[in-house]
Amino acid sequence: MDNIYYQSESHGSNGSTSSTYHLASKVQKWGVLWKKPFGPATSKQNASNSKWSKRFFVVKEGFLLYYPENEKRDFDKRKFFNIHPKGIVPLGGSIVEPMNDPNRLFAIKIEHEDINGAIAIATESELDREKWIDILRRSGRITWRNAELGESMIQTLEKQSLQLAKDSQRYRDQLHEGAQALREEMDKSEELEKIAVELENEKHKIEEMANELLTEKDKTQSEFQETLDALKEVEKEKESLSQTSDKYHETLQLLEKEKEETLSNLKYKEEEAKKLADQNMSLSDTTSTLKDDLEKIEQRRKDLETDLENIQISLKEKELETQALEEEKIVFSEQAKQLESSLQDLAVQKEMTDHELKEEILARRDAERRLKKAEESLAKLEAALKEREDLITQRRKNETAPPEVREEGAKTLEKMRTYSTIDEEISASVADLKRFFEDVALEAAIDANKPIIMKNAVHARKSFIRKTKSFKLRKDRDLRQRHKLTPEFTLAAEARHL
Numbered sequence: 001m002d003n004i005y006y007q008s009e010s011h012g013s014n015g016s017t018s019s020t021y022h023l024a025s026k027v028q029k030w031g032v033l034w035k036k037p038f039g040p041a042t043s044k045q046n047a048s049n050s051k052w053s054k055r056f057f058v059v060k061e062g063f064l065l066y067y068p069e070n071e072k073r074d075f076d077k078r079k080f081f082n083i084h085p086k087g088i089v090p091l092g093g094s095i096v097e098p099m100n101d102p103n104r105l106f107a108i109k110i111e112h113e114d115i116n117g118a119i120a121i122a123t124e125s126e127l128d129r130e131k132w133i134d135i136l137r138r139s140g141r142i143t144w145r146n147a148e149l150g151e152s153m154i155q156t157l158e159k160q161s162l163q164l165a166k167d168s169q170r171y172r173d174q175l176h177e178g179a180q181a182l183r184e185e186m187d188k189s190e191e192l193e194k195i196a197v198e199l200e201n202e203k204h205k206i207e208e209m210a211n212e213l214l215t216e217k218d219k220t221q222s223e224f225q226e227t228l229d230a231l232k233e234v235e236k237e238k239e240s241l242s243q244t245s246d247k248y249h250e251t252l253q254l255l256e257k258e259k260e261e262t263l264s265n266l267k268y269k270e271e272e273a274k275k276l277a278d279q280n281m282s283l284s285d286t287t288s289t290l291k292d293d294l295e296k297i298e299q300r301r302k303d304l305e306t307d308l309e310n311i312q313i314s315l316k317e318k319e320l321e322t323q324a325l326e327e328e329k330i331v332f333s334e335q336a337k338q339l340e341s342s343l344q345d346l347a348v349q350k351e352m353t354d355h356e357l358k359e360e361i362l363a364r365r366d367a368e369r370r371l372k373k374a375e376e377s378l379a380k381l382e383a384a385l386k387e388r389e390d391l392i393t394q395r396r397k398n399e400t401a402p403p404e405v406r407e408e409g410a411k412t413l414e415k416m417r418t419y420s421t422i423d424e425e426i427s428a429s430v431a432d433l434k435r436f437f438e439d440v441a442l443e444a445a446i447d448a449n450k451p452i453i454m455k456n457a458v459h460a461r462k463s464f465i466r467k468t469k470s471f472k473l474r475k476d477r478d479l480r481q482r483h484k485l486t487p488e489f490t491l492a493a494e495a496r497h498l
Helices: 071-078 126-139 144-276 282-400 403-415 419-497
Strands: 005-007 029-036 053-060 063-067 080-082 087-090 095-099 107-111 118-122
Touching: 029 071, 029 126, 053 071, 053 126, 063 126, 071 080, 095 126, 107 126, 144 282, 144 419, 282 419
Parallel strands: none
Antiparallel strands: 005 080, 029 053, 029 118, 053 063, 063 087, 095 107, 107 118
C-alpha cells in the first residue's frame, strides 16, 4: 500500500500540542507510546497478547491513529502524517482511565462500546500519562449528538446575543441621552456658580461703593462745615471793612474841611501878602510853607481816595465770595440729600441681592443633591448592565465547558444574581433618572421668568452707577468754579496788603 501524506504547517517538537496547524490538517498530539495487543484472546494467545510493542500515535480530531515506530522519522522530517495508519481508534464517547499493569507502570486503558475489549497504551512517565489522558478525554467529547446539541445551543445563544445586543444598544442610547442631559445640567450648574460669583463680586462692589459714598458724605459734611466757618470769617471781615470804610469817610470829610479852611486861609494870606508884600518880605517864606503844607494835604487826600477805592473793590469781592459760598452751601445741601437717597437705594438693593443670592444658593444645593442622586442611579444602571453581561458570558462558558469546569461554573452562577433581580434594579435606576429629567424640565419652565428679574436688578444697578457718576461730575464742576474764584481772592488779599 502506498503511503499518502497530509501536509502539516506546524514545526512543534515531538509529543507537543501544535497551535499553528491549518484547520484542515490540525493534529492535537503525537508521540511514540507502548501498545499492548487488544481484542478477545484465547488461552493460546495469552502469552503473545501480553507483549508490549512501540507504536507512533497521532490524535486527530476525535480519533487515535497509530503507525509503526519508524513513521515518526517521516513525520518529523516532512511534517506530514500518513492518511493510511495501521489502526484507528474512535475516541468519541470512549472512557479513558489510568491502568495498573505489572510490566508498565504508566499504562492507559481506552474502552468504547463499539470495540470488543479494551485498548492499552503506556507512556514513559507519569507527567506524559496525565497529558495523554487529558487530550484523549477532551477528544472523546466530539460526537454526533454533541455536535447537534452544540449547533442548537449556538443558534439559541446567537438569538439571545442579538436580543441582548439590541437591549444593550437601547440602554446605551438612553445612557447617552441621560449623560447629555447630565452634562447640560452640569453646565447649568457651572453657569449658576459663575452667576453666584458675579453676584458676590457685585455685592462687594456695591458695599465698597456704599463705603465710598459714606466717606464722601463725611468729607462733604466737613467741607460744608469749613464753608460755614469761612462764611462766618468773611462776614467778620466784611463788618471790619465796613467799619474801616466809615472811618475813611469821616477822615476824608475832615480833610475836606481842613482843605477848605486851608484854602480860605491861603486866600486870606495871599491877600494879606499882597498887601504886606512891600511891608514884610518874611511873609514870602510863610506863604511857601503854607503851599508845601497844601501840597502834602492834597497828596494825603489822593492817598485816602485810593485807599477808599481799594476798600470798595474788596467789599465787592467779599460780596461775590459770599454769594459763591451761599451757592456752594445750596449745592452741598442738594448733594447731601442725593447721597442719603443713594444710600437708601443701596440698602434696599443690598437686601434684594442677599435674598436673591440665598435663593440661588438653596436652588444650587438642591440641584447638586438631585444630580448626585442621578449619578448614583446611572452608576447602578451601568453596574447592573455589566453584571447581566457577565451572567450571560458565564452561562455561555458553562454550556460549552467540560463537566469538571461546568460544576464550578454552576456554583459561580448560583452565587450571582438572577435576571429578574438585575432587571428590577435596572428598572428602578431608569425610573430615578426619568424623575430627575422631569424635575429638570419643570425647573427649566419655571426659570423662564427669571431673566426679567435679573434685568430689573441690572437696570437698578446701572441707574445707581449713573447717579454716582452725575454726582461726581457736579462735584468736579463745583471744584472748578471754586478754583476759578481763587485768583480774585488773591488779588483782593494783595489789595488789602497794599
